[in-house]
Amino acid sequence: MPSDDELIALDRAHLWRPYTSSDDHEKRPLFVVDRAEGPWLIGSDGRRILDASGSWWCNNLGHGHPRLRAALARQSEQLMHCTLAAATHEPASRLAAELVEVAPAGLNRVFYSDNGSTAVEVALKIAFQYWRQNGCPERNRFLALPGAYHGDTLGTMSAGAVDEFTSVFRPLLFNVQRPPEPIDHRWEPVFDELAALLRNDADRIAGVIVEPLVQGAAGMRMYPAELLTALREETERAGTLLIADEVFTGFGRTGPMWACDHAGITPDLLCTAKGLSGGVLPFSATLATERIYDGFRGDKSRALMHGHTFCGNPLGAAVAREVLAIYRDDDILEAAKPKAARLAERIQDMVEVPGVTAPRSLGMCGAFEVGESGYMGTIGWQISDAALGLGAHLRPLGNTVYVVPPLNIDNADLERLLDIVRESTERVLAGAE
Numbered sequence: 001m002p003s004d005d006e007l008i009a010l011d012r013a014h015l016w017r018p019y020t021s022s023d024d025h026e027k028r029p030l031f032v033v034d035r036a037e038g039p040w041l042i043g044s045d046g047r048r049i050l051d052a053s054g055s056w057w058c059n060n061l062g063h064g065h066p067r068l069r070a071a072l073a074r075q076s077e078q079l080m081h082c083t084l085a086a087a088t089h090e091p092a093s094r095l096a097a098e099l100v101e102v103a104p105a106g107l108n109r110v111f112y113s114d115n116g117s118t119a120v121e122v123a124l125k126i127a128f129q130y131w132r133q134n135g136c137p138e139r140n141r142f143l144a145l146p147g148a149y150h151g152d153t154l155g156t157m158s159a160g161a162v163d164e165f166t167s168v169f170r171p172l173l174f175n176v177q178r179p180p181e182p183i184d185h186r187w188e189p190v191f192d193e194l195a196a197l198l199r200n201d202a203d204r205i206a207g208v209i210v211e212p213l214v215q216g217a218a219g220m221r222m223y224p225a226e227l228l229t230a231l232r233e234e235t236e237r238a239g240t241l242l243i244a245d246e247v248f249t250g251f252g253r254t255g256p257m258w259a260c261d262h263a264g265i266t267p268d269l270l271c272t273a274k275g276l277s278g279g280v281l282p283f284s285a286t287l288a289t290e291r292i293y294d295g296f297r298g299d300k301s302r303a304l305m306h307g308h309t310f311c312g313n314p315l316g317a318a319v320a321r322e323v324l325a326i327y328r329d330d331d332i333l334e335a336a337k338p339k340a341a342r343l344a345e346r347i348q349d350m351v352e353v354p355g356v357t358a359p360r361s362l363g364m365c366g367a368f369e370v371g372e373s374g375y376m377g378t379i380g381w382q383i384s385d386a387a388l389g390l391g392a393h394l395r396p397l398g399n400t401v402y403v404v405p406p407l408n409i410d411n412a413d414l415e416r417l418l419d420i421v422r423e424s425t426e427r428v429l430a431g432a433e
């Protein structure tokens, strides 16, 4: 078996790391993960590290869940892949029905793709094509929120507004209008302005896209559910589509199954990925209403012109079905409620640490700030380094420190994780590191 040093040398020599400059790639410490179980990442030396970022916000049921391993093994014996063009199979068709069952009422159709970005890209393309071939080609613009993040493809970057991710590509992106940034965390004026933009141009808007209630990449920014409820009414009044990007917030991350449930709304299109496959396989879906699906009836020229090789991949679909079964059998959402309450309490307590501001949480997502510089801030990274030494893998968004543990994390592991977050933050902010 190769040593950690050998693996790190290979990594540094040949790998291109996401969101990391080539210089940083050579310098930043790396934890070599050998295996993982529950909330724990385990090194080759047996060192156990709590995975506080849920392996990029997707690991909702913990690593190596025995039922997900078994479902994957079972499915691999039978059918690992097959095109979804003019063929179907049990995992894809049953999963579609089961997703419709748990989705906000009225979302009746499921289009599969491979990751969060494609799920959103598909939603944008559906909305655009829908109007184009159903008598309203002038509805060709999208509205979005400031600070939005919807993925890294060109379409999703156009809808996005986290400049650090998109500014270099700006000349390639299409124009999406959005209100200015919230001031002092006040979101009401932002939604008022969004409604005004919508009313001013009601007949030209193909859709409004939002991350419901929590903007993840912008720094775990949270806004009240009532604003989403009101936005749904505005989109209905304007006769346009609401696209809910639940890639991060879905599958109980914020409490209920969908963040839209807090607001009691059904969007026209809903994007899901990450937790959909328990964070195990690249798998995603875009859900739509029957009305939108009906807009694609007719000859070949009216078909949705989109498809991926691995659309509805049987392994991913079988694992996603098992994820849904675990949510049902273990009542994951109900069981997470006391954990979320405890997380909220401990995150609120972080204000006792001098230098910590804006503690906030929703469901199993908690965050706070440790400085002003946002995504480009470095204090969060110092805290992350300190936390790694204490046994937790944090991946801050610059100076936003957050935790998104598995929904089914043990109470003792949750306390341990929050102890480490507290201790590493205290040490760094006291200048002890």
Ligand SMILES: Cc1ncc(COP(=O)(O)O)c(C=O)c1O
Pocket (backbone or CB within 6 Å): 057, 115, 116, 117, 118, 120, 149, 150, 151, 152, 211, 216, 217, 245, 246, 247, 248, 249, 273, 274
């Ligand atoms: C809200 C949201 N949409 C879309 C994406 C893109 O998902 P993926 O990284 O799977 O392409 C993310 C990823 O973090 C996200 O948080």
